[in-house]
């Protein structure tokens with residue numbers, strides 16, 4: 001079956017954040033033109049069919065010029081007859097009235113904002129150039145254009161950040177009425193400015209306390225903790241990400257994009273010059289059936305929808321309950337439960353998910 005989800009990686013940013021280890025580089029117009037030409041070529045070569053979800057991520061997709069963004073959207077128009085979720089990641093400082101209006105006209109129906117924190121001095125300290133006012137304005141512009149499905153990315157475990165700082169962020173976010181929140185703890189990534197500055201991660205216990213506080217706060221304020229790092233109100237789940245978490249294929253387009261087709265993972269070149277000259281040059285990540293079946297368990301247990309045991313058994317031709325009898329006995333009912341044929345972590349299970357997965361891996 002053809003993949004019905006597509007991720008497009010836009011590798012440009014206005015500034016480079018201190019914590020960033022993604023595939024990105026500073027935006028310039030000449031590169032934009034060449035990059036768009038190569039994206040068109042990749043779309044044609046892939047023989048895309050109709051999509052259900054489309055995701056423009058980055059980098060910073062909304063750093064592209066108005067005409068560049070429009071061209072990128074137009075390229076996908078032939079494949080969007082049955083699309084039900086089309087997301088674009090945006091940097092708040094670059095969001096304008098005209099931009100959001102164009103998103104609406106094109107059919108983009110979900111905006112993911114890289115907020116990180118609403119504390120202006122913390123934002124500065126991690127190399128972000130927007131302020132909390134930019135965030136408020138960006139969300140208002142989305143709502144004005146009737147794009148209600150707005151997601152906020154929030155970071156925690158930042159240097160010098162306190163639990164109180166995060167609580168203040170969350171209190172303000174709740175006031176903003178956004179239906180989706182994704183949280184990320186700071187990782188010191190290779191080749192990031194923070195790594196070069198030898199910035200150290202915060203204390204592990206403090207990080208765990210921060211996570212626990214965020215989960216409690218979000219639940220008390222009407223969010224469903226539906227994935228280990230994601231919260232949604234009124235079922236505004238990320239449908240695109242649900243494809244990753246439920247072991248489905250997705251097409252990756254652009255320099256630095258990952259994809260999975262016919263069950264095989266791949267990663268396109270991260271080198272923009274190589275991409276512009278030779279195309280995506282994907283590296284195939286060959287996994288044997290054992291690795292694939294474990295990845296499927298690992299990704300599915302991230303969500304409250306869990307692992308569809310029958311589907312897993314059909315796909316990987318193994319008897320799940322027999323194979324993992326020991327782990328299931330150990331963790332059911334406190335940390336795992338089976339509901340309607342799905343293996344689902346409890347809230348306590350989410351807290352020790354890594355330990356549970358190690359136990360799965362050990363007898364895999």
Ligand code: SF4
Pocket residue numbers: 012013015016017019020021022024058059060091114
């Ligand atoms: S964190 Fe995001 S916005 Fe910042 S440099 Fe990296 S890709 Fe660009």
